[in-house]
Amino acid sequence: MKGFLKLLGLFFFMVSCVCYPTFFKLTAESHTEEKGAVSRKRVSNSYFRNWLEQDVAYIITDGERAVFEHLNTNEERQQFVDLFWLRRDPTPDNYEKEFQEEHYRRLTYANENFTPPVPGWKTDRGRIYIVMGPPDQIERRSNAKPAAEIWSYRKVPDCSWGREACLEFIDFNQSGNYKLEMNSDTEALLDRLKVANITEGGRFTVCDWPREYRYVGGIRTPQTRFKDLEACLTNKVQFNLLTFKYELKFKRITGATIMTTITIRVQNKDLASQRDTGKLRASVRILGRIRSAIGTFGRVVDSFDGEKESETASDLLSEEMKGTTTWQTMLPLKAGSYKLELALQDPGSKNIGTSYSLIVVPKH
Secondary structure: OHHHHHHHHHHHHHHHHHHHHHHHHHHHHHHHHHHHHHHHHHHHHHHHHHHHHHHOOOOOOHHHHHHHHOOOOHHHHHHHHHHHHHHOOOOOOEOOOHHHHHHHHHHHHHHHHOOOOOOHHHOHHHHHHHHHOOOOEEEEEOOOOOEEEEEEEOOOOOOOOOOOEEEEEEEOOOOOOOEEOOOHHHHHHHHHHHHHOOOOOOOOOOOOOOOOOOOOOOOOOOEOOOHHHHHHHHOOOOOEOOOOEEEEEEEEOOOOOEEEEEEEEEEHHHOOOEEEOOEEEEEEEEEEEEEEOOOOOOOEEEEEEEEEEEEEEHHHHHHHOOOEEEEEEEEEEOOEEEEEEEEEEOOOOOOEEEEEEEEEEOOO
């Protein structure tokens, strides 16, 4: 009996020697996959974390922040971002995004003008500029010790009460980093401005309860002015009757956002001119879409349209024809690959040109 037990123990020992490396390998691979999944989740969420803590840090309300912190998927977070800007859009039915465009213009200005010793958007002057815009008057006391700046707003922007505000910034260390003199009135003003631009209009709202970030009423899809160009992009029709070129430039604004500048140029000789009161007029219509590169079509990340008109005296037409008509737009995007779809039309000749291309927004 003892011999049989020894033989049985030896058998299980040999089996374990053979199987254990395989078991260890499978366990290690599983652990690596789980670790990789966590890492990928952390990377995918970093955009939204930076968006919350940097892009909209000064304008998001406490209720919106609470909702965002409880969202579980990137799809929910992206819907939140879309609705966040839509809540503040004074013209939600078209492609104009006045509030969003002005917000990122201010972010860009702050980074370019209030940099030392941290990024401009992090400074006190940058914060006030982002929230309140350019002051009506700046009094600089550069010879004082310490140096100071007083920003005056004759009418507080986007505030119905219309009070004048004077904000004082002091450079205590003579380093160029001016600190805002905070008091209860200033804090109340900044809190008030967070909700000053939110326009419910019965279209939708944000509930304070997590997971209840939802539509309350129907939100109409923004409409372009140029339906024929929209049909071209939707049906992926290729036209080359109107030739044009475009250029892309990228500039990092925050940890989440790359400001992408799209410049479109059309040769004036390719545009039909119309005579009007002794002058010649020409114009070009532009419609563009930025799509996610994932999938056959991809989600529409952003859309834009515009029209550029030029007017030339008849005697200068020959010189004008040698030039170009230029149109430009700036879009806040995150790093990644996209599909850029462009459609242009000359209203005078009805000629259309389209372009479908893959673009890459770099991280740096």
